[in-house]
Amino acid sequence: MTDDRFVHLERVGVTFGTGKTRTEALTPTDLAIKRGDFVALVGPSGCGKSTILKLISELLKPSTGNIFFGGRELGAKPLRVGMAFQSASLLPWMTVRDNVMLPLKIVPPFKKDYRAERHRAFRDRADALLAQVGLEDFADKSPWQLSGGMMQRANLCRALIHDPDLLLLDEPFGALDQFTREELWQTLQDLWIDRGSTVILVTHDLREAAYLANRICVMSPRPGRIVEDRAVDFVRPRAIDITFEPEFARLVQDLRRLIVGAPKPPKADAA
Numbered sequence: 001m002t003d004d005r006f007v008h009l010e011r012v013g014v015t016f017g018t019g020k021t022r023t024e025a026l027t028p029t030d031l032a033i034k035r036g037d038f039v040a041l042v043g044p045s046g047c048g049k050s051t052i053l054k055l056i057s058e059l060l061k062p063s064t065g066n067i068f069f070g071g072r073e074l075g076a077k078p079l080r081v082g083m084a085f086q087s088a089s090l091l092p093w094m095t096v097r098d099n100v101m102l103p104l105k106i107v108p109p110f111k112k113d114y115r116a117e118r119h120r121a122f123r124d125r126a127d128a129l130l131a132q133v134g135l136e137d138f139a140d141k142s143p144w145q146l147s148g149g150m151m152q153r154a155n156l157c158r159a160l161i162h163d164p165d166l167l168l169l170d171e172p173f174g175a176l177d178q179f180t181r182e183e184l185w186q187t188l189q190d191l192w193i194d195r196g197s198t199v200i201l202v203t204h205d206l207r208e209a210a211y212l213a214n215r216i217c218v219m220s221p222r223p224g225r226i227v228e229d230r231a232v233d234f235v236r237p238r239a240i241d242i243t244f245e246p247e248f249a250r251l252v253q254d255l256r257r258l259i260v261g262a263p264k265p266p267k268a269d270a271a
């Protein structure tokens, strides 16, 4: 195995149900992701983006094909995954810090040390991450005392606290306003540059994909497959201003055409 195939889907297909309820979600698909890469999955609604994340996080088994992680079949060795979704789902009865520390309570090898009450170091680790995303003054607050953007910052911290092999993000900023979303893009880029995590991001926001990713995989309508694989070479760290550059706009327009086709001309005025 080379690091080029850190995550490898080989002819992976997914079909739900049988007979009349049979739905082919993913047609046999190949995807290889190198260690440390930042890959965005984009495509029309229902094309199988979340299905790919569920396969990689072992929440779902493929109907056909094989998935490899680090050169070995998925499941052969424990895979440490960090996940963040559109809903931050922080537990309301815990402080922000305790929410961030939650994976350390659950995920081996950390949970052994957590039980042994050696969690002073874990607390420091959570506080350092919270400081990195600008939440140093909110560690002792309850989630409901945070804005939506702050909750998603805490959510990213919780997804990263246990040093995951893979960070899987499913529309993490989908519920945020555009300005907050752009701030969070920068936060996520900083975390990625700092930690060198391997990231797979599912998003409907093509600007988000173009700003954040090194590589964008475009999927066809269901049954989904990858129909285009684009490298994104803008230099890092990327400033938000890059989103106003013609080259950036061209990339977003290309992606859009691949997903929804060429824009129709406006109808001539009937009057």
Ligand SMILES: Nc1ncnc2c1ncn2[C@@H]1O[C@H](COP(=O)(O)OP(=O)(O)OP(=O)(O)O)[C@@H](O)[C@H]1O
Residues within 6 Å of the ligand: 016, 017, 023, 024, 025, 043, 044, 045, 046, 047, 048, 049, 050, 051, 052, 222
């Ligand atoms: N458990 C299930 N049983 C039956 N069909 C399912 C199940 N999970 C997903 N599907 C179907 O598989 C297809 C792919 O779903 P998936 O959630 O991966 O799409 P998606 O690209 O993430 O969609 P969206 O962008 O709207 O979130 C959809 O048609 C969906 O209805």
